[in-house]
Amino acid sequence: MIAPSSRCTSSRALWLVLLLALSSLAALAQEVREQPTPFSVWLDFRSLAKSKPRKTGLPIWIQSIERMAVVENRSLVRIRFRRMGALTDELQLRLFFVDKPGAAPTVTGWTETGSQPFATPVLGDGLGVETSESIVIPATDLDYVDVEAPGDGKNLRGAFLTTLRRTDVLHGLDFDLPDALVDPFGAPSKTEPPKDDLRLLGRIRATIDAEPLSIDPKLGGIGSYEFALESRPLMASITFEILGATPFEPLHAYINDAHLGPVSITYPDLADPAFRGASAPMERDLRFRYAGWLKAQIVVPGSRLQPGLNKLVLRVTNSTGSIVVRTVEIQLKYPSSSFDYDLHP
Secondary structure, eight states: OOHHHHHHHHHHHHHHHHHHHHHHHHSSSSEEEEEETTTTEEEEEEEETTTSOOOOOOOOEEEEEEEEEEETTEEEEEEEEEGGGGGSSEEEEEEEEEEOOOOEEEEEEEOOSSOOOOEEEOOOOSSSSEEEEEEEEEEEEEEEEEEEEEEEEETEEEEEEEEEOOOOOOOOOSSOOOOOOOTTTOOOOOOOOSSOOOEEEEEEEEEOOOOOOOEEEGSSSEEEEEEEOOOOOOSSEEEEEEEEEEEEEEOEEEETTTEEEEEOOOOOOTOOOOOOEEEEEEEOOOOEEEESEEEEHHHHHHHOOEEEEEEEEEEEEETTOEEEEEEEEEEOOOOOOOOOOOOOO
16 A cells, blocks of 8 residues: 555646646746736727727727718717817827828818818828828827718728927937937838938939839739849949838849848837728738838849849739839949958958
């Protein structure tokens, strides 16, 4: 009877050791807590159209949100504010919508007396792709904001609203001012291309094309650009903005018929409402697209370029879907007094 008793004691000891180990791991694990956002909110416009809209907790500075009836072939969403001093001096409204031709939304700000101190131009470019636009609203004297769109408003998906706070930012005196608005999720602001080619410490920066170009797989899935160089650089960087990027089906780049690989894109915080998922039969993962403009980059070895005419090709696949590219710029690196390198035998 001694052996069984020893085995039982050993088993109890082993379980005790495992429990202590598990409790130690639990103590070391980080606790998941809800990130507080008391002054921000996501508003689902499509839910408002349902008979029983989903309830949303509103920040203290928003009094109500309502979807008005379609009047004269225009739909309207009204967001009423509470005036709360510095808390509502300036607001960010990031509107999410399908950029359909003939259905461009506008945002206007009103007082109860009927004056309209704030209005945006029409938003979007009629590109046929889901997108988002950020607006800074000076709301000190506003009682409500109207989001309007022609038609039934089904192209309006929703809006993210947050109060803004100003802060001082240090920047180089000789260089461009920093962005006027920093998005909460890290979404980039629109790039303003330079009017002239610029040289700095051996770098030449030039605009290849600033206008939007749609690349549709149903129409070949190829977008191309041509640009001329006086001489071959040491290396180059081509940047552009992309709308409708897909994280798992990257855009591919070619220079002078040579494949450079997938385009590098930096994505914002995954909490960003611009990430949109879609399910497909027989696929385990959702297909994601980003409903907004992102910055993309291609780094090109100097040997891939040539004096004279060069050709850049961007290619999408059927699973990537239609995208839009704009503000294509190139930077060329040449020897200069600031450039240094090592010779390795």
